[in-house]
Amino acid sequence: MHTKDQCIILSGGSRGLGLHLTERLLENGNSVATFARSRTAAMDRLSAEYGERFHFAELDAVDAAGVTRFVGETARRFGRIDSLVNNAAIGQDQLLMHTDVETIRRITDINIVGPTLLTRAAIKHMLLAGRGNICSISSICGSRGYAGLSVYAGSKGYLDAMTRALAREIGEAGIFVNCVAPGFFESEMSSVLLPEQLATIKRRTPSGSLSNDENIFKVVDLVISGTTNMQGQVVFVDGGITS
Numbered sequence: 210m211h212t213k214d215q216c217i218i219l220s221g222g223s224r225g226l227g228l229h230l231t232e233r234l235l236e237n238g239n240s241v242a243t244f245a246r247s248r249t250a251a252m253d254r255l256s257a258e259y260g261e262r263f264h265f266a267e268l269d270a271v272d273a274a275g276v277t278r279f280v281g282e283t284a285r286r287f288g289r290i291d292s293l294v295n296n297a298a299i300g301q302d303q304l305l306m307h308t309d310v311e312t313i314r315r316i317t318d319i320n321i322v323g324p325t326l327l328t329r330a331a332i333k334h335m336l337l338a339g340r341g342n343i344c345s346i347s348s349i350c351g352s353r354g355y356a357g358l359s360v361y362a363g364s365k366g367y368l369d370a371m372t373r374a375l376a377r378e379i380g381e382a383g384i385f386v387n388c389v390a391p392g393f394f395e396s397e398m399s400s401v402l403l404p405e406q407l408a409t410i411k412r413r414t415p416s417g418s419l420s421n422d423e424n425i426f427k428v429v430d431l432v433i434s435g436t437t438n439m440q441g442q443v444v445f446v447d448g449g450i451t452s
């Protein structure tokens with residue numbers, strides 16, 4: 210365990226990896242504010258269990274005014290923002306030649322504009338405090354090619370690049386900016402993969418297994434602990450498939 214008593218904003222905590230990260234961060238004594246477009250039963254359960262330490266709002270990551278309001282409300286509610294985890298994203302499962310313009314805009318809006326707006330709103334509070342940690346959930350697709358994921362991959366490559374630039378921009382102010390890039394793991398997003406595709410990925414992975422939510426949590430928790438001096442990096446959690 211690395212984080213404790215932190216006030217953390219995490220996008221997309223309603224299900225999948227974001228839900229696991231939220232649950233584990235809460236278990237370790239942190240406060241977490243999260244949002245997603247729809248409320249899930251898990252959000253009600255966490256509200257009942259953790260009371261003031263947990264906050265959920267129904268919010269679309271591309272709603273600029275809503276995101277700014279959410280960050281302001283969270284800072285007031287918790288008193289500070291120690292860390293931000295950019296997790297919310299949508300996937301793609303289509304060759305580029307078949308991907309319509311609405312889909313391209315939706316992926317880039319949610320996966321690029323969304324985390325950029327959230328980061329911009331959060332760093333205002335971190336700059337005033339003179340410290341903070343930002344961890345964006347990227348993907349191995351941001352650095353390696355996979356067919357059918359070109360727009361999604363571009364959005365993850367953007368996060369990697371933004372991380373490096375922002376580390377230069379605000380690193381001196383005591384804010385650590387990094388990415389965690391998982392390999393494929395089981396979730397609604399990766400449910401489009403066929404069993405034989407998953408088997409191929411496993412075969413090509415030196416560790417012989419896909420990463421799971423807990424593997425990724427352990428690295429995210431370390432990255433936002435602010436104890437590592439890691440700055441502007443993309444950390445792969447992929448069993449070595451990119452090695």
Ligand SMILES: NC(=O)c1ccc[n+]([C@@H]2O[C@H](COP(=O)([O-])OP(=O)(O)OC[C@H]3O[C@@H](n4cnc5c(N)ncnc54)[C@H](OP(=O)(O)O)[C@@H]3O)[C@@H](O)[C@H]2O)c1
Nearest residue numbers: 221223225226245246247269270297298393394396398399
């Ligand atoms: N699954 C994989 O194999 C894999 C591999 C590498 C990296 N990743 C990355 O890991 C992260 C989590 O992925 P996952 O597989 O856990 O995804 P997931 O199961 O589809 O969950 C995505 C979460 O983001 C929220 N979200 C999506 N669009 C949103 C929007 N416009 N506004 C607010 N919230 C939004 C979703 O809630 P709503 O839909 O209700 O809004 C949900 O809470 C993503 O950044 C993904 O790119 C995934």
